[in-house]
Amino acid sequence: MKRAKKTKKVTAKKSTNKAKNLAIGTGGSIAVEKCQVCNSKDLKSILFLGYLPPVNTMPAVGTQPKEQPSYPAEMLQCEKCQLVQIGCVVDPEILFPPSYPYTSGTTKILRENFAELYREVMSLYPLTPKDLVVDVGSNDGTLLSNFHLGGHKVLGIEPTNAGKIARKNGIDTMTAFFNKKAAKAAVAKKGKASIVTAANVFAHIEDVHSIVEGIASMLKDDGIFISESHYLVSLLETVQYDTIYHEHLRYYSVTALKYLLESHGLEIIHVKKIPTHGGSVRVYAAKKGKRTVRPTVQQVLNAEKTQISEGSLRRFRDKVVQSKTGLHALLNDIKKRGEKVYAVGAPSRASTLINYVGLDDGIIDCVLEIQGSYKIGKYVPGTTIPVLEESKLVTDQPAYALLLSWHIASELIPKLTAKGFRGKFIVPLPNPRIVSSATEVSHVEAAAA
Secondary structure: OEEOOOEEEEOOOOOOOHHHHHHHHOOOEEEEOOOOOOOOOOEEEEEEEEEEOOOOOOOEOOOOOOOOEEEEEEEEEEOOOOOEEEOEEEOHHHHOOOOOOOOHHHOHHHHHHHHHHHHHHHHHOOOOOOOEEEEEOOOOOHHHHHHHHOOOEEEEEEOOOHHHHHHHOOOOEEEOOOOHHHHHHHHHHHOOEEEEEEEOOOOOOOOHHHHHHHHHHHEEEEEEEEEEEEOHHHHHHOOOHHHOOOOOOEEOOHHHHHHHHHOOOEEEEEEEEEOHHHOEEEEEEEEOOOOOOOOHHHHHHHHHHHHOOHHHHHHHHHHHHHHHHHHHHHHHHHHHOOOOEEEEOOOHHHHHHHHHHOOOOOOOOOEEEOOOOOOOOEEOOOOOOEEEEOOHHHHHOOOEEEEOOHHHHHHHHHHHHHOOOOOEEEEOOOOOEEEOOHHHOHHHHHHHO
């Protein structure tokens, strides 16, 4: 694969850098040499995973392999504000094309999470039918559907074709990449919002200061911003290196989020850990002094002082290497016996695991997805491993099913067993192992949450 040879320097500025945006618009990448939040040059390398292809570059099965770009995937920590971030920013038009294959409504845990979010909002900060809820990066409208059915005004902002699904379901959705211009258009269209949400996208958008400014501009004076992001502490504790890819520009701790939000006059008022994506954090913020700060905030900040340290980061790096070599050893024994391995699930994180570990179609025959997935009939990025329909697992009965959505293994295993799969399961992280039932992995998922 072709590596992205020319990378340009990026600095974190609160206003849009036209030269920077022009460089990204050419389809290249930008090397992060200053912190995306505080502009400090004091960045420390935590982990380098090599050069990875964009996770949504998936050629059709049967097409001849050809040159593809790949970009350096390095995890950096800022010594000043403690933000953990990726070391290379890739053109968002490459990462989030109109044909972006992910839809949040296909994942049970996300549907349940967004329903729980609505219940929590109504319990802590009750809304009326006149209140507007805006979702940044609204995808297929799964989050907003809960507020819509609750009788509240809603508006989604989504750059990909997933927004068409939302509109078909009655969720008013603007087609746009989120920025201050989109925020201004949203206010002109619907007025100021009581709630603005950004679920699993707040870490994905470049020029984070402009994004926070845009979000703040959409809020009423007592409005609340709710973000959900993959939680750095969970990532470290359960060795989730597979979530390191170029869509994820930042890996948030509450400590780093506090620094970012306070620089824009917002303060964190409530924090809750949630189980999505192998362990995430839901953070409520409001304009300073407008809402009561709940005890949960300081509790989490105190815990992070020991959970995120030089020692914990070093141990994480060591465990990543051990996990990679352990998975190779496990698969080597299986292939020596001439047994087949099919993988199950093709989330974006699977691309990182497959490419970093160095798996190919000689080790994994195929990756299986549920019927209706946009990824069926495509190759896993950077490989010629085909993504096929899930029923093949039952008809072919391979000896092993490698669970690439390992963070929901306890949900997947009973379903696959009930459908008729009689083989065993490989859970690749945090410690590669072979299991026969969901009870053998449930304690790991509890730790991740």
